[in-house]
Amino acid sequence: MSAITMRQPSLAAPEDRSFWLQDISAAAATAPLEGSTEADVVIVGGGYTGLWTALRLREMAPEVRVCVVEAGCCGSGASGRNGGQVHSWYAEIDALSAVVGDAEARRLCAASADAIEELATLQNSGVINMDLRLDGWLWTASSSAQEGAWSRAASATAAAGAQRFRCLSAEEIARRTGSSASYAGITEDRAGSVHPAKLAMGLRDLAIARGVKVFETSPVRRIVPGRLCAVQTDRGELRAPKVVLAANAWLAGIPVLRRHMFVVQSQVIATEPMPELLDTIGWKDGAAICDSQRQVLYYQRSVAGRVIFGHGSGKIAFRDDFGQEFNRSRERGRANRAELARVYPILGDAEISHDWAGPVDCTADHMPIFDSLPGHPNIFFGLGFNGTGIAQTPVAGRILASLVLGRVNEWAQSGLVGGARRKVLPPEPIRYCGARIVRAAVRRRNAAEIAGRSAGRLTRFLSDLTPGNG
Numbered sequence: 001m002s003a004i005t006m007r008q009p010s011l012a013a014p015e016d017r018s019f020w021l022q023d024i025s026a027a028a029a030t031a032p033l034e035g036s037t038e039a040d041v042v043i044v045g046g047g048y049t050g051l052w053t054a055l056r057l058r059e060m061a062p063e064v065r066v067c068v069v070e071a072g073c074c075g076s077g078a079s080g081r082n083g084g085q086v087h088s089w090y091a092e093i094d095a096l097s098a099v100v101g102d103a104e105a106r107r108l109c110a111a112s113a114d115a116i117e118e119l120a121t122l123q124n125s126g127v128i129n130m131d132l133r134l135d136g137w138l139w140t141a142s143s144s145a146q147e148g149a150w151s152r153a154a155s156a157t158a159a160a161g162a163q164r165f166r167c168l169s170a171e172e173i174a175r176r177t178g179s180s181a182s183y184a185g186i187t188e189d190r191a192g193s194v195h196p197a198k199l200a201m202g203l204r205d206l207a208i209a210r211g212v213k214v215f216e217t218s219p220v221r222r223i224v225p226g227r228l229c230a231v232q233t234d235r236g237e238l239r240a241p242k243v244v245l246a247a248n249a250w251l252a253g254i255p256v257l258r259r260h261m262f263v264v265q266s267q268v269i270a271t272e273p274m275p276e277l278l279d280t281i282g283w284k285d286g287a288a289i290c291d292s293q294r295q296v297l298y299y300q301r302s303v304a305g306r307v308i309f310g311h312g313s314g315k316i317a318f319r320d321d322f323g324q325e326f327n328r329s330r331e332r333g334r335a336n337r338a339e340l341a342r343v344y345p346i347l348g349d350a351e352i353s354h355d356w357a358g359p360v361d362c363t364a365d366h367m368p369i370f371d372s373l374p375g376h377p378n379i380f381f382g383l384g385f386n387g388t389g390i391a392q393t394p395v396a397g398r399i400l401a402s403l404v405l406g407r408v409n410e411w412a413q414s415g416l417v418g419g420a421r422r423k424v425l426p427p428e429p430i431r432y433c434g435a436r437i438v439r440a441a442v443r444r445r446n447a448a449e450i451a452g453r454s455a456g457r458l459t460r461f462l463s464d465l466t467p468g469n470g
Contacts, residue, residue, distance in 0.1 A: 003222040004379075006044070007253025009071050012327035012356070018081035019270035019308070019354035020197035026080060028073040028216035029204065033236035039067040039213070041404055042231045042240040044220050046070030047079035048389055049382050050246035051203040052397030053404075054212045060401055066212045067238055069231060071219035075200025078248050078389075081358040083268060083298045083310040085288035086119070086390045087137040087191040088112040090164045092366070094152040095468070099367045099422075100415025106160040107410065108395060113164070115394035116190060119199075128202030131195035131303050133286025140173060140185030142291045142343070145449035149292035150186050164188050178281030181343040182291055193288040193300040194390060225376045242404050245373075245381040249359035252320035259424045260369055261384055262431065262467065263320040263359045268310035269333040269340070270354040271347070275305025281346060293450070294442045294463060296387075297339060307347065309340050312360070312387070314439040318432045326359045342450075360387045364423035366468030368392070370399050371419040380404055386468070425467065438465050 014022075041057060043050045046068050054066045068074075089096060089105075089112040096105035122128040141147045154165045170183040208214055215236075223243060224230040231238040245251055249263045278284070283301050290298040295312035302308055313335065315325070333355030341348035363369060363384035373379045380403050382396050389396075402411035425431055441462035445455040455463070463469075 003224045004254060005222050006220045006247070007250050007321070008219055008221075009077070009250055010323040010327060011072050011076065016324075016328035016356060017076070018197070018268065018356045018358070019306070020084070020195060021076065021080045022354065023195075024197055024201065026073055026075060026197050026201060030208070030214045030216045033069060033215035033218040033233050033238065036237050036239065037067070039238055039240040040065040041067070041242045041244065042229070042238045043068045043244040043246055044223070044231065045077070045246035045248065046074035046204065046214065046216065047077050047200065047246065047248055048203065048393035049248065049385075049396050049400075050244070051200070051207050052393045053244055053246060053382075053400040054207045055203070055210065056397040056401035057404065058210045058212060060407070061405055062211075064405075067240070068207065068212060068214045069218050069220055069233065069238065070214065070216045073216050074204035074214065075197055077250070078358050078360065079200045080197040081268070081356055082196050082387070082390075083288075083308060084194045084196045084300055085137060085290065085298055086116060086132070086194050087188050087288065087388075088116060088164060088391055090157045090162060090188065091139065091150070091153050092388070093156045093160065095366050097156065099365055104415045106162075108414070108416070109157070109160070109162065111395045111398075112391045113190070115391045118394060119194070119391070122202070127206060128199065130199040130202055132192065134190055134192040135285040135287040137188045137191035138168065138173065138177065138185055138287055138289045139187070140168070140182035140289065140291050142182045143449045143452060146292035147184055154186055164190070175282055176285070176287060177289055178278065178283035179343050191288065193286045195303070196390070199390070223379070225379060229379060241378055243379045244400055244404060245379065246400070248383065249320075249322070249361040251361070251381060251383050256374055257381065257383060258320060260363055260419055260422055261320075262316065262362050262425055262435065263322055264362060265313045265315035265322070265326050265329070265357050266310055266360050266387065267313050267329050267331070267333055267336055267355070267357045268308065269336045269352050270302075271307045271350045272353045273305045274350065277346070278305055278307070293446050294466060294469070295446060297343070306353070307340065307344070307350070309336050311336050311339055313357070314442055316432065316435045316439065319428055322359055326357050328355065329357045362386045362467065364425055364467040368396060368416055369419050369422055370396070370403065370414070370417045372403070434465075438462055442466060
């Protein structure tokens with residue numbers, strides 16, 4: 001059988017890594033793969049999806065030999081460089097329902113709420129210190145065009161009988177965030193923020209403690225399918241009857257998967273610590289905050305009093321073949337600095353200590369896909385978390401583990417399983433050219449709406465072509 005060539009990641013230089021990774025001097029704790037080794041399951045990718053899948057496999061079938069192979073250190077991909085926002089799938093229950101139906105959407109949303117409690121248990125018991133602060137997730141509007149962006153999700157959540165959201169007044173938003181830029185919204189109180197790299201490192205250490213073999217600094221070059229698949233790195237080979245591809249955006253290098261996904265860049269900045277100033281303006285807790293722009297703005301106050309401020313850039317790459325620009329943009333966070341000054345004028349001169357970027361794996365319907373590769377029933381994949389994964393990947397781990405073990409249960413039979421019926425995206429070069437046109441329209445529309453103006457008809461039409469937009 002023909003080998004599956006894996007796209008090689010462009011590992012970030014030390015100074016280009018996220019604040020989170022630099023903050024804890026994140027590094028590999030395990031040796032690279034060398035020589036030939038056998039396992040029952042090999043997981044390619046040591047981020048949240050891969051590690052949660054490994055942990056679920058050990059829970060469900062302790063006798064199964066599980067290996068994780070990671071190109072850098074665990075969490076060095078999207079898992080260690082995101083905005084650290086933790087909220088349930090109820091925020092997307094309407095989009096979930098469109099893919100899996102109402103009953104399944106409600107079950108998955110409840111499972112993601114349970115995952116938040118699982119994270120809390122891991123922290124409260126001392127197993128993983130992830131700086132989890134369940135001070136709420138604020139979904140807000142900072143312009144009239146953004147008002148009510150949450151209405152469908154909130155209504156569907158209420159109809160499901162889940163008491164997850166409550167309305168926010170302008171006064172409460174200003175009091176809690178220290179900013180009047182957003183003036184309407186809702187909050188999910190049992191949600192909040194986390195230190196993404198501490199969570200990733202903690203999951204790695206927990207997996208190792210539970211018997212998972214982890215090989216870091218071991219980029220997978222190719223996978224040779226067969227009854228026993230061969231997962232090959234430069235210095236070693238793992239042979240196993242089951243393989244899980246959990247490499248996030250880098251799975252776009254596999255053509256059959258790229259049909260379903262596209263990769264966009266998100267940019268994040270971190271300020272120097274300024275806890276006294278943030279206390280003065282009233283921003284005192286660990287709530288996660290976002291607005292409702294089409295290229296969403298998301299931010300939190302860190303435990304040390306830094307402002308972590310992220311913004312979707314919409315930047316794309318031809319054939320989704322992204323490189324160092326998706327580790328750290330040449331713009332050095334310029335757009336984020338401008339948005340920080342808009343939302344917090346008092347912080348306009350704040351010193352920025354870190355800026356970084358990261359790839360976000362998106363799907364046409366904004367929901368993840370789980371399945372086996374066509375023609376390879378023993379090679380499984382999970383992709384398309386669309387920038388929302390901290391409370392969702394624990395659920396993904398249950399789905400992938402159930403598929404790997406051949407279980408007939410609600411996870412393996414989830415409506416998120418099965419790529420054949422899911423939307424596909426146009427081929428290149430239509431995809432790239434179209435995405436650039438749509439991105440430009442989205443940026444124009446965002447700028448107009450933030451300024452209180454209405455974008456032109458053509459701009460509105462083009463921006464509405466964004467995949468996953470209703």
